Each structure stands twice: as structure tokens, then as C-alpha cells.
Amino acid sequence: MNCSQARDQLPALLYDGLAPADATLVQTHLGGCPVCRQEFAESQRVRCALNNVPVPPVSVDVSRVFQQAAALQQRRARRWRSATVAVCGLAAALLLVVLLRLEFRFDAHQLVVRWADSPQEQTPIPLPTPEPTVIVRREVVTNPEVEEQLRVIRDTLHALAGSLDTRDAQFRQAVGQLETRLESLRMQDGRRWSENDRNFAALYNAVFFIPKQGVKQ
Amino acid sequence: MDPSDAELVERWQSGDVQAFAALVHRWQQPIARFLTHLLGRPDLVGDLCQDVFLRAFMAGPRYRESGTFSAWLYRIALNAARDVGRRGRHKVVSLENGEPVSPSPSPESLSEQRELTRLVAEALAELPEPQRLVLILRHYEGMRFEDIARLTGAPASTLKSRFAAALNYLRVRLRHLDPAPEDHRP
Numbered sequence: 001m002n003c004s005q006a007r008d009q010l011p012a013l014l015y016d017g018l019a020p021a022d023a024t025l026v027q028t029h030l031g032g033c034p035v036c037r038q039e040f041a042e043s044q045r046v047r048c049a050l051n052n053v054p055v056p057p058v059s060v061d062v063s064r065v066f067q068q069a070a071a072l073q074q075r076r077a078r079r080w081r082s083a084t085v086a087v088c089g090l091a092a093a094l095l096l097v098v099l100l101r102l103e104f105r106f107d108a109h110q111l112v113v114r115w116a117d118s119p120q121e122q123t124p125i126p127l128p129t130p131e132p133t134v135i136v137r138r139e140v141v142t143n144p145e146v147e148e149q150l151r152v153i154r155d156t157l158h159a160l161a162g163s164l165d166t167r168d169a170q171f172r173q174a175v176g177q178l179e180t181r182l183e184s185l186r187m188q189d190g191r192r193w194s195e196n197d198r199n200f201a202a203l204y205n206a207v208f209f210i211p212k213q214g215v216k217q
Numbered sequence: 218m219d220p221s222d223a224e225l226v227e228r229w230q231s232g233d234v235q236a237f238a239a240l241v242h243r244w245q246q247p248i249a250r251f252l253t254h255l256l257g258r259p260d261l262v263g264d265l266c267q268d269v270f271l272r273a274f275m276a277g278p279r280y281r282e283s284g285t286f287s288a289w290l291y292r293i294a295l296n297a298a299r300d301v302g303r304r305g306r307h308k309v310v311s312l313e314n315g316e317p318v319s320p321s322p323s324p325e326s327l328s329e330q331r332e333l334t335r336l337v338a339e340a341l342a343e344l345p346e347p348q349r350l351v352l353i354l355r356h357y358e359g360m361r362f363e364d365i366a367r368l369t370g371a372p373a374s375t376l377k378s379r380f381a382a383a384l385n386y387l388r389v390r391l392r393h394l395d396p397a398p399e400d401h402r403p
Contacts, residue, residue: 011381015355042388049337049391050356052330056259058249058266062238065267069274 222286257342348383
């Protein structure tokens with residue numbers, strides 16, 4: 001065994017990790033190699049030094065562990081409840097959107113919400129087709145008897161119209177005369193009243209007023 | 218005869234909280250030792266141990282007897298220590314009022330031991346975390362490399378290399394130490 005092989009085995013030898021045969025080989029090499037023996041001695045000192053590091057005594061408070069565990073479980077339960085409520089709310093909102101076929105969009109800086117089916121595109125109302133023009137050609141059928149009757153009727157109508165005009169004129173004239181007569185009567189009546197007033201005033205003065213020279217009776 | 222870890226865990230999972238208390242009592246000091254050497258912060262060990270056993274209690278329903286309870290517990294302690302390390306760089310705090318290992322020490326040896334303690338703690342803290350971890354688990358906890366491999370997820374051969382490298386570093390670092398008269402390995 002050479003030094004390199006022996007040095008590789010020193011940690012295992014130090015910690016009793018070698019098979020007895022291998023340990024014997026390494027021990028034999030150490031017996032004849034001062035360098036490896038020195039290194040093994042230094043490793044032993046390190047092992048002892050490691051044991052000198054003190055460890056603070058620890059006493060775990062088990063009841064506090066239980067209390068902290070209970071508090072943690074309560075917090076987790078609350079978080080699960082909140083998460084469940086949030087998920088259910090989201091699912092309900094999504095279901096509502098799907099059922100109502102909600103549509104959200106922004107249009108002219110406004111939030112537009114539409115539900116139900118989109119208005120179907122209305123089919124344009126067809127313009128009424130113009131009826132084909134029917135040209136009616138009037139044919140005047142001449143019939144003498146009918147012509148005669150029509151002429152008689154026309155004349156009669158003219159005569160009646162003339163008569164009505166005449167009567168209307170006469171009526172207006174009579175009305176005018178009556179208005180004139182009424183106006184004159186009104187004037188006469190007015191004059192009479194004025195005369196009467198003067199007569200009464202003169203009579204009143206004659207009866208009740210005595211001239212200044214005499215005594216009033 | 219004391220019940221084994223597996224029996225206590227089975228009773229605990231059945232609802233016997235006293236079984237959990239027994240496990241705490243059995244493993245609190247080894248976990249404290251592990252955390253002390255891993256972090257180099259004896260002032261944090263008390264609270265960290267409390268946290269480790271709280272995590273173990275919360276994770277108890279999920280524990281399955283596939284490995285050993287101790288490996289599972291050390292795994293929890295390792296994660297807790299790494300969380301502390303992530304929260305802030307730790308610097309080694311020597312336990313100035315720590316109990317001396319040798320019985321009835323003289324004042325000179327007491328100060329020597331304290332100096333030795335400080336040097337060893339500093340040297341341990343200088344090791345990279347993977348090397349420090351395997352050294353602590355192999356030296357202080359007496360775990361086999363196969364058990365450490367299950368705990369850390371690294372192959373046993375890699376762990377042996379790390380262990381040898383850690384031991385070599387400490388050997389060089391503490392070369393000036395006087396040879397100890399006795400082996401005070403607990």
C-alpha cells in the first residue's frame with residue numbers, strides 16, 4: 001500500500017469504517033511511514049477537538065408545540081374557507097356569464113354589458129315593388145239620349161244657380177234697406193230723446209226756479 | 218424496554234400525543250447538537266428546536282415508515298436550518314458560557330477549552346455547507362454514509378469524498394493544536 005492509498009483510507013480507519021483486513025493493511029503502512037502517521041495523529045486530534053464543542057441543553061416545550069400546531073391548523077382552515085368561497089363565487093359568476101350569455105366590451109370609453117342573444121340582424125324590408133303602371137284609356141262613348149239628358153240637367157242646374165244668385169242679391173238688398181231704416185229710426189229716436197230732455201229741463205226750470213228778484217216758492 | 222421510534226410513531230399517528238412527547242424527549246438533544254454544529258449559533262438553537270418539532274408534528278400524518286424516523290427528523294431540522302441561513306448570514310457565535318466537556322477543569326484548561334471551542338467552531342463554519350453537513354452527521358450523529366445518502370440525496374461515494382475533504386481541511390486548519398490527552402467523545 002502506498003501513501004496515497006493509505007491517506008484515502010485514514011478517515012475510514014479513524015471512524016471504524018474499514019473491514020478488519022483493510023484496517024490491518026493501513027495500520028501496517030502507518031507503522032512504516034512517519035508522514036502518514038503524523039497525518040493520522042493530526043486527524044485524531046481534530047476528532048477530539050470536535051468533541052469539545054459544547055452544545056447548549058435544550059428542552060422543547062411540547063405543550064407549546066401543540067398550541068402552535070392548533071393555531072396553524074386554524075389559520076389553514078380559515079384560508080381554505082376563504083379560498084373555497086372565492087372559488088365558488090368565481091364559478092357562480094362564470095356560470096351566470098355563460099347562462100345569460102353576457103358580453104362585456106368597451107365602447108366609446110364606456111363599459112357595455114349585453115345579455116341574451118345578440119339582436120339578430122334584421123332582414124331588410126323589401127321595398128314594395130311598384131305596381132306596374134296600367135294605362136287606362138278612356139273612350140268616350142257618345143250617346144244622343146244621354147247627351148240630351150245631360151244637357152237638360154246642366155241647364156237646370158244653371159237656372160237654379162241663377163235663381164239662387166238673384167234671390168241672394170234681393171235678400172242682401174232688403175237687408176241693406178232694413179239696416180238703413182233702422183239707422184234712421186235710431187237717429188230719430190236719438191233726436192227725440194234729446195228734445196225731450198230739453199223740454200223737461202225747461203219745464204223743470206219753469207216750475208221750480210223763480211228769478212232772483214222774487215222769493216222761491 | 219423503551220419502545221422503538223417506529224412504535225412511538227405508530228401510537229402517535231393513532232392519536233397518542235404522549236408518544237409524540239416521548240419522541241421529542243428522546244430526540245431534542247441530538248437535534249440541538251446537530252443544529253448547533255450546523256449553524257454555529259447556539260443562541261438560535263432553542264427556538265429552532267421548537268420550530269423543528271412543530272414542523273414534525275404538523276407533518277406527522279404524512280410520515281410513512283419507509284426509512285427511519287431519525288432520518289426524517291434530521292431532514293426537517295436541515296430544512297429549518299437552511300431557512301434560517303436563507304433569512305440571514307449567520308456568523309459563528311461561541312458559547313462562552315457553555316459547559317466544558319472535561320470534568321472539573323482547572324481555570325487554565327477552562328480558558329484553553331474555550332479557545333479551542335472557538336477555533337473549532339470557526340473552522341466548522343468555514344467549511345462549505347455540504348462538507349459541514351456530512352461531517353456533523355457522521356461524527357456527531359454516528360450515521361452511516363448510506364443513511365446520510367438517503368437524507369441528503371447525494372451518493373454515498375460523494376459523501377465519503379466530502380467527509381474526507383472536510384476532515385483534511387480541519388486537520389490543516391487546527392494543525393497547531395496541542396494533542397488532547399483524552400478522547401471525550403460522548
